[in-house]
Amino acid sequence: xDLLEARLEQALLLKRVVEAxxxxxxxxxxxxxxxxxxxxxxxxxxxxxxxxxxxxxAFSPYRxxxxxALGINLTSLTKVLRCAQNDDILTLKAEDAPxxxxxxxxxxxxxxxxxxxxxxxxxDQEHLGIPExxxxxxxxxxxxxxxxxxxxxxxxxxxxxxxxxxxxxxxSCIGDIGNGSVTLRxxxxxxxxxxxxxxxxxxxxxxxxSLKYLVNFCKATALSGTVKLCLSNEVPLLVxxxxxxxxxxxxxxAPKDRGLGGGDASNWLGSSDVVDKVRDNLQTGLFxxxxxxxxxxxxLAIAAMRIKxxxxxxx
Amino acid sequence: xDLLEARLEQALLLKRVVEAxxxxxxxxxxxxxxxxxxxxxxxxxxxxxxxxxxxxxAFSPYRxxxxxALGINLTSLTKVLRCAQNDDILTLKAEDAPxxxxxxxxxxxxxxxxxxxxxxxxxDQEHLGIPExxxxxxxxxxxxxxxxxxxxxxxxxxxxxxxxxxxxxxxSCIGDIGNGSVTLRxxxxxxxxxxxxxxxxxxxxxxxxSLKYLVNFCKATALSGTVKLCLSNEVPLLVxxxxxxxxxxxxxxAPKDRGLGGGDASNWLGSSDVVDKVRDNLQTGLFxxxxxxxxxxxxLAIAAMRIKxxxxxxx
DNA sequence: GTCCGTTGGG
DNA sequence: CCCAACGGAC
Numbered sequence: 258x259d260l261l262e263a264r265l266e267q268a269l270l271l272k273r274v275v276e277a278x279x280x281x282x283x284x285x286x287x288x289x290x291x292x293x294x295x296x297x298x299x300x301x302x303x304x305x306x307x308x309x310x311x312x313x314x315a316f317s318p319y320r321x322x323x324x325x326a327l328g329i330n331l332t333s334l335t336k337v338l339r340c341a342q343n344d345d346i347l348t349l350k351a352e353d354a355p356x357x358x359x360x361x362x363x364x365x366x367x368x369x370x371x372x373x374x375x376x377x378x379x380x381d382q383e384h385l386g387i388p389e390x391x392x393x394x395x396x397x398x399x400x401x402x403x404x405x406x407x408x409x410x411x412x413x414x415x416x417x418x419x420x421x422x423x424x425x426x427x428x429s430c431i432g433d434i435g436n437g438s439v440t441l442r443x444x445x446x447x448x449x450x451x452x453x454x455x456x457x458x459x460x461x462x463x464x465x466x467s468l469k470y471l472v473n474f475c476k477a478t479a480l481s482g483t484v485k486l487c488l489s490n491e492v493p494l495l496v497x498x499x500x501x502x503x504x505x506x507x508x509x510x511a512p513k514d515r516g517l518g519g520g521d522a523s524n525w526l527g528s529s530d531v532v533d534k535v536r537d538n539l540q541t542g543l544f545x546x547x548x549x550x551x552x553x554x555x556x557l558a559i560a561a562m563r564i565k566x567x568x569x570x571x572x
Numbered sequence: 573x574d575l576l577e578a579r580l581e582q583a584l585l586l587k588r589v590v591e592a593x594x595x596x597x598x599x600x601x602x603x604x605x606x607x608x609x610x611x612x613x614x615x616x617x618x619x620x621x622x623x624x625x626x627x628x629x630a631f632s633p634y635r636x637x638x639x640x641a642l643g644i645n646l647t648s649l650t651k652v653l654r655c656a657q658n659d660d661i662l663t664l665k666a667e668d669a670p671x672x673x674x675x676x677x678x679x680x681x682x683x684x685x686x687x688x689x690x691x692x693x694x695x696d697q698e699h700l701g702i703p704e705x706x707x708x709x710x711x712x713x714x715x716x717x718x719x720x721x722x723x724x725x726x727x728x729x730x731x732x733x734x735x736x737x738x739x740x741x742x743x744s745c746i747g748d749i750g751n752g753s754v755t756l757r758x759x760x761x762x763x764x765x766x767x768x769x770x771x772x773x774x775x776x777x778x779x780x781x782s783l784k785y786l787v788n789f790c791k792a793t794a795l796s797g798t799v800k801l802c803l804s805n806e807v808p809l810l811v812x813x814x815x816x817x818x819x820x821x822x823x824x825x826a827p828k829d830r831g832l833g834g835g836d837a838s839n840w841l842g843s844s845d846v847v848d849k850v851r852d853n854l855q856t857g858l859f860x861x862x863x864x865x866x867x868x869x870x871x872l873a874i875a876a877m878r879i880k881x882x883x884x885x886x887x
Numbered sequence: 888g889t890c891c892g893t894t895g896g897g
Numbered sequence: 898c899c900c901a902a903c904g905g906a907c
Binding site for chain 1: 648649654672683685686687689690
């Protein structure tokens with residue numbers, strides 16, 4: 258008897274989610290419990306963090322009798338998901354103490370049934386239920402527009418500065434061939450609310466980020482017409498794609514320090530001894546100061562990313 | 573206060589123009605004066621020449637207080653123009669003695685404004701306002717048809733012979749796998765004049781050209797439904813795409829000599845000492861004979877292309 | 888949504 | 898030099 262059984266009306270949802278994160282994360286746990294399936298993982302260079310939540314309501318039916326972590330290689334999962342047609346019905350199944358997860362794809366007329374087993378792996382990783390945070394600025398905008406801006410500016414530079422004020426948001430960059438900026442003003446359209454650009458702001462913010470990562474996050478564009486950008490100084494940017502129900506796909510990205518001349522984010526954590534030491538510390542949470550070990554694990558990831566920002570500044 | 577300000581209702585026009593010439597020319601001056609913006613440049617191997625004229629009437633408004641040459645790298649310009657949506661309103665701005673040119677893209681609802689600065693470069697190049705010439709044959713035909721013919725024949729050969737007679741025009745080629753030809757007869761269609769094929773001819777002409785270059789010129793196809801081919805013996809072919817108003821995009825291409833066996837146009841000016849000498853001469857206009865130095869610069873480019881043809885014949 | 892062509896990375 | 902990913906066109 259299966260311990261987990263989750264039936265998704267459209268395989269497309271999971272296909273898109275996994276396509277959107279597979280280049281950031283190689284292997285990770287799908288943490289299943291009775292409220293749904295969650296995934297959290299930092300990317301290889303620990304500059305970005307992915308957090309997915311598929312609530313039980315996204316499935317019909319959904320059943321998970323006991324907490325279970327399914328360690329999956331995302332390249333393998335991608336290969337299998339590509340075998341599903343977009344509007345196939347997808348069912349995830351796992352037994353107790355499983356060494357495989359089973360994916361079943363049924364055509365809507367159910368005259369074709371495909372079944373795949375993927376081998377599981379043991380991944381030693383805490384689940385980091387990242388806490389909801391108050392941000393200085395929260396921008397809602399069409400996800401396609403955000404994608405377009407990131408791609409456009411990448412033609413000029415590796416970094417983008419995002420400045421949010423009450424009136425609007427300005428994305429700008431400085432490059433060898435010239436400079437560029439895109440300015441969006443608040444815009445409300447009652448007929449097409451998906452095209453709205455809205456800012457909630459307690460204080461103006463300006464931060465700089467790696468465009469390479471942002472463009473990567475934008476693979477999730479098809480998942481939602483709207484994206485939310487949440488910024489506070491010296492805190493990782495949150496890029497959120499809301500899914501049906503209150504499911505979501507979130508990306509966090511540590512800001513870059515301008516003082517270092519706009520080097521690639523993957524460069525500022527290089528491979529020197531010092532950097533290795535810091536990297537170890539990030540993973541163990543050591544740099545978090547007294548009391549770190551007593552904090553909830555969900556705070557550690559974000560805190561670790563803040564430390565990386567500091568490190569970047571102080572070196 | 574800006575010296576130049578030129579507002580284009582549709583960014584698409586400039587996008588297409590620059591896409592059509594960027595593979596022929598790396599860097600060139602945009603010569604701006606009160607009558608509009610002009611560009612002339614020879615390609616690297618000096619076999620082809622591009623001449624663009626965007627009249628002031630193509631812009632609204634257009635203002636240029638003083639003659640100014642904006643030296644622009646077309647790869648950079650292409651990158652920036654790709655950041656414009658096709659129906660954005662595009663505004664070009666430059667100050668007096670500028671080191672950058674500013675491009676502004678506004679969405680028609682103008683809730684998005686993108687601004688890019690491109691660094692300028694000093695390009696030491698005369699403006700060669702090429703003179704209008706009388707040609708032995710002038711062919712008007714649908715631009716898509718010309719593109720199709722060039723692409724088709726390129727499958728067989730690197731060169732095409734264009735023969736114009738009173739009755740029609742024949743494009744033909746000889747290749748290793750076989751020979752090919754496309755013959756068009758005069759054709760007038762009152763309902764769809766864009767599909768007309770018309771020849772004005774004072775004497776029959778037959779010349780051979782590099783298909784690689786012609787295919788390249790055909791990137792301009794989307795700019796106009798009609799293309800004009802103008803031929804005279806031993807004179808460069810003129811391929812003209814007319815734009816709204818009397819703006820235009822023109823390409824000139826030196827004929828090839830059949831005696832050399834249809835080598836690639838970029839090959840027949842190779843790298844021997846003799847060739848280098850000739851190339852220098854082409855650039856200084858020396859081979860033009862007595863009186864060359866007193867000729868208007870606009871004649872030199874065309875004359876230089878004729879000399880290359882001769883050189884090719886006499887070697 | 889699918890397919891093809893181009894570009895960047897290994 | 899070959900393969901994968903991304904973007905644009907149909």
